Amino acid sequence: MTAPADIGVQGPAPRTLAQAARERRDIVSGQVMDEAALVRFVAGPDGAVVPDLARKLPGRGMWVAADRASVAAAAKKGLFAxxxxxxxxxxxxxxxQVEALLRRRVLDGLGLAKRAGDLISGFEKVAAALGAGKAxxxxxxxxxxxxxxxxxSNVAxxxxxxxxxxxxxxxxxLGLALGGENVIHTAFLAGRGAGRWTEDVRKLAGFSPLLPESWREEKPSQAGGT
Structure with missing residues (x-):
């Protein structure tokens, strides 16, 4: 007996309405992507293109993949117009401009996380959080x-x-963002706040390396992960 044609054939899972609502088309590649992977831009009153990282400015949004090459291409090729x-x-x-705004947004996010109790600093406290798998x-x-x-890094x-x-x-x-003096070791505790902050960090990674180049010259035991 021949098996029904649809047995064992799995198509892509249908998108939920919430997922579809978060998707936008990148004006550079033409790909439909989640908003978390894109930067929104709007037209300013003077006709200049303005980054809208918070996705709240009025006007029709223009979406570009969150990386330096894509934003540069959109600007150079007149794709915003x-x-x-x-x-x-x-x-x-x-x-x-986008990189500077993202850096500020990530730092501000750390300040908010500290006030919410999601951030800890200091070697001993950070080491304890790492050891417990909470960071x-x-x-x-x-x-x-x-x-x-x-x-x-060894503890991590x-x-x-x-x-x-x-x-x-x-x-x-880090000290200025966290309201203290120089800050060396900090841990962002796992949770909903870390998830939202990670979205901004991933965007920033498209414009700037997240680790200093000099760290790459150190032995693997010194540099930590990415």
Whole structure:
């Protein structure tokens, strides 16, 4: 007996309405992507293209994949004007503008996380969170001492839930964001807050490496994960 033709054949799972509502078309590649992987832009009052990272500014949104090459291509090729069907000007340094805004947004997110109790700092406290598998992110000062980074990275690698690592900001930048002096070791505890913050970090990764280049020259035991 011949089996029915549909047995064993699985098509793509249907999208939910919520998933479809979060999808937009990248004006560079033409691909439909989740908003989490895109940067929204709008036309400013003066006809300039304005990044809208919070996705709240009025006007028709123009969406571009969250990486430096895509934003540069959209600006250079006049794709914003084509999408808006209007005369718009996109600054050549638009990718740098987006990177600066994302850096500020990520730092601000750390400040909010601290006030919410989702962030801890200090070697001993961070090591304890790592050892318990409670840290989603290990945030290390870019200019911290290699020896301290090696020690905390060793703890992170042995964690039952190894964290992702961010080393983009200096101790001074972290201190200013967290309302203290220089901050070297910080952990973002796993949870809903970390998930939302991770979305911004992933976008930032499209514009800037998350770890200093100098760390790549260190021994693997010193550099930690990504």
């Amino acid at each position: 084509r999408s808006a069907k209007a005369r718009l000007s996109a600054s050549p340094d638009l990718p740098d 989603a992110w290990l945030i290390e000062a870019a200019d911290g001492a290699a020896d301290g980074r090696r020690k905390i 690698r042995k964690s039952p839930n190894p964290p992702q690592v961010l080393g983009l900001f200096t101790a001074e930048e």
